[in-house]
Amino acid sequence: MAFFPFSFEPIFCIIEIINFSLLGRDDVYY
Numbered sequence: 001m002a003f004f005p006f007s008f009e010p011i012f013c014i015i016e017i018i019n020f021s022l023l024g025r026d027d028v029y030y
Helices: 002-024
Strands: none
Touching: none
């Protein structure tokens, strides 16, 4: 059970960080 969250948490964190960065940068474009 400890491997599941530890393995997927970083992936989702990176995706969320990238999405947040893209939204922040595309905020002017949008």
